[in-house]
Amino acid sequence: SIELLKSSGAGLCSSNKNPPISIDDDFDIKPDCSSQEGCLFCVYHRDILSFDYFFRLATHAYIKEIELSINPAIESHPAKLVINKINEKLDALSKVSIKEKKSVLKARSEVRSGNYHPEWADLIEILERMK
Numbered sequence: 001s002i003e004l005l006k007s008s009g010a011g012l013c014s015s016n017k018n019p020p021i022s023i024d025d026d027f028d029i030k031p032d033c034s035s036q037e038g039c040l041f042c043v044y045h046r047d048i049l050s051f052d053y054f055f056r057l058a059t060h061a062y063i064k065e066i067e068l069s070i071n072p073a074i075e076s077h078p079a080k081l082v083i084n085k086i087n088e089k090l091d092a093l094s095k096v097s098i099k100e101k102k103s104v105l106k107a108r109s110e111v112r113s114g115n116y117h118p119e120w121a122d123l124i125e126i127l128e129r130m131k
Contacts, residue, residue, distance in 0.1 A: 009035070009036040009037070009038065009039030009040055009045070009060075010036070010039070010048075010053055010056040010057050010060065011039060011045050011046055011047055011048055011053065012045075012046040012048060013033070013039065013042075013044050013045065013046065014044045014046050015033075015042075015044035018044070020032055020033055020038065020042040020044065021042060021043045021044065022041060022042070022043070023041055023042065023043050023045075024041075028076070028078060028081060029041050029078055029081055029082065031043075031045075036060055037078070037082050040082065040085050040086065040089075041085065047089065047093060049093070049096065049100055050103070051103040051106065051107060052117075054090060054093065054100075054103050054104050054106075054107035055107040055110060055111075055117045056117045056119065056120075057086050057089060057090055057107070058086070058090065058104075058107040058108050058110070058111045058117075059111055059116045059117035059119075059120050059124070060082075060086060060120070061082070061083050061086040061087065061090075061111075062111050062116065062124065063120060063123065063124060063127065064079035064080075064082045064083045064086075065079070065083060066124065066127040066128060066130075066131065067079045067127070068080065068083075069131055070127070070130055070131060090104050090107075090108070091104075
């Protein structure tokens, strides 16, 4: 049986402590077990059908948008890949059921209105001062 572990990113990990494996070799971001982004690009990453998870993902995407605004000159900024991956996930998760669709819409709405997941609210405050 597969044991689900808390991952370093939002979601769960089903690796059973095996090394991370990329979901696609074409991605510039390689999976790892130590960063939020690393989990998103790993075959072992498992989504959680909960508002908190969707809120964490939406907030994470906003952090990456701030990074892009701080470093706009970087040609192929890795933050773009992360934002795209999170949006892909949220779009797919919103198609699971009406409940998930409403939760994803609410999570995105919270972030747009300046309410962020508490896990990253302090980081966002610091990053916004750097803009």
